[in-house]
Amino acid sequence: MVERWRDYKTYLYQRYGQRVYRIGLDGGFSCPNRSANRGGGCIYCDAKGSSAVYQRRDESRYNRSSAFVENIDLLGKPEPSLSLEERKRSLTAQILHGSHFLDTRYPDSAKSIYFQAFTSTYDDPEVLKQLYDHALQTGEYRELIVSTRPDCLEDPIVGLLASYRDRVDAVWVELGLQSGNDETLRWIGRGHSVSDYLDACEKLHAAGIEISTHVILGFPQESDTEILNTAKVIAQSHPEAIKIHNLHVVAGTRLYDRYIAGNLQVSDMAEHVRQTILLLRHIPSDIVIQRFLSDTPSHRLAAPRDFGDKNTFVTTLRDEMIRLGANQGDAL
Numbered sequence: 001m002v003e004r005w006r007d008y009k010t011y012l013y014q015r016y017g018q019r020v021y022r023i024g025l026d027g028g029f030s031c032p033n034r035s036a037n038r039g040g041g042c043i044y045c046d047a048k049g050s051s052a053v054y055q056r057r058d059e060s061r062y063n064r065s066s067a068f069v070e071n072i073d074l075l076g077k078p079e080p081s082l083s084l085e086e087r088k089r090s091l092t093a094q095i096l097h098g099s100h101f102l103d104t105r106y107p108d109s110a111k112s113i114y115f116q117a118f119t120s121t122y123d124d125p126e127v128l129k130q131l132y133d134h135a136l137q138t139g140e141y142r143e144l145i146v147s148t149r150p151d152c153l154e155d156p157i158v159g160l161l162a163s164y165r166d167r168v169d170a171v172w173v174e175l176g177l178q179s180g181n182d183e184t185l186r187w188i189g190r191g192h193s194v195s196d197y198l199d200a201c202e203k204l205h206a207a208g209i210e211i212s213t214h215v216i217l218g219f220p221q222e223s224d225t226e227i228l229n230t231a232k233v234i235a236q237s238h239p240e241a242i243k244i245h246n247l248h249v250v251a252g253t254r255l256y257d258r259y260i261a262g263n264l265q266v267s268d269m270a271e272h273v274r275q276t277i278l279l280l281r282h283i284p285s286d287i288v289i290q291r292f293l294s295d296t297p298s299h300r301l302a303a304p305r306d307f308g309d310k311n312t313f314v315t316t317l318r319d320e321m322i323r324l325g326a327n328q329g330d331a332l
Helices: 008-016 084-105 125-136 155-166 182-188 194-206 224-237 254-260 269-281 310-324
Strands: 020-025 110-115 143-148 170-178 210-217 241-246 288-291 301-303
Touching: 008 288, 020 084, 020 143, 084 110, 084 125, 110 125, 125 143, 125 155, 143 155, 155 170, 155 194, 170 182, 170 194, 170 224, 194 210, 194 224, 210 224, 210 269, 224 269, 241 269, 254 301, 269 310
Parallel strands: 020 110, 110 143, 143 170, 170 210, 210 241, 241 288
Antiparallel strands: none
């Protein structure tokens, strides 16, 4: 089936001739928005910092259909700081666990290393090198993918990331923009500006590093005008890929506090479909779409609870784009 957007799975197969899956890792990083023990953070971020679901073994008793549980063990609690050697041992264990998970589900596929949780460039370059090297020496990987913020990409770190282009097929940085509107970024508490994001993209592209930009749709103060501003920023920076998230409420976050106080509403699936199509039509057609939805485990997710799963959303999105005769980039 030919999609109405540039599909990530198809892109990977065309590029590598096989399926490629990520091993999502928590390297023991924090974030400029958090204290050293991981307290604080952006308005929507919990103590897990977007870590891979299958790596959350302390929550293994819950499944994807579990009811929301406000006070599960460790929910919203910061994790202790680890020494460098402890972080390496943790990476080894995570990679073994992740590899087993992928080999069981997707035999004969290739793998990439994905430093997923928190800000995975937020450390001294010497420490980063040891952690990246340690992860990559555990096997053969197609890509090194590092998730970070626009304000944590100093020149020595960009140079370090670029140096891995000789060891893998591609080096990616997943870069949190979230919104192309500075007022929204202040409301989130991001601590960086749209200009910071654009500067980071320029540096990364100059170093031959590929970019996946993260954006969130459904902020209560954003209308279609603000979404179109975000689309303009994406078109200007022209990342190789984007990840789209729907604004969702996770226990243990400041956003959750606003939600239970009755000061916040979140979009339903129909509205997220509409806003996603608006964004897609106003970004270049060669940008790969890696994600359409947030992927928070149900026991942590306060709202929306009745959104439907990924397959339902993608089917609904596809059908609506066909009905509209819409394609990615056709409004540019």
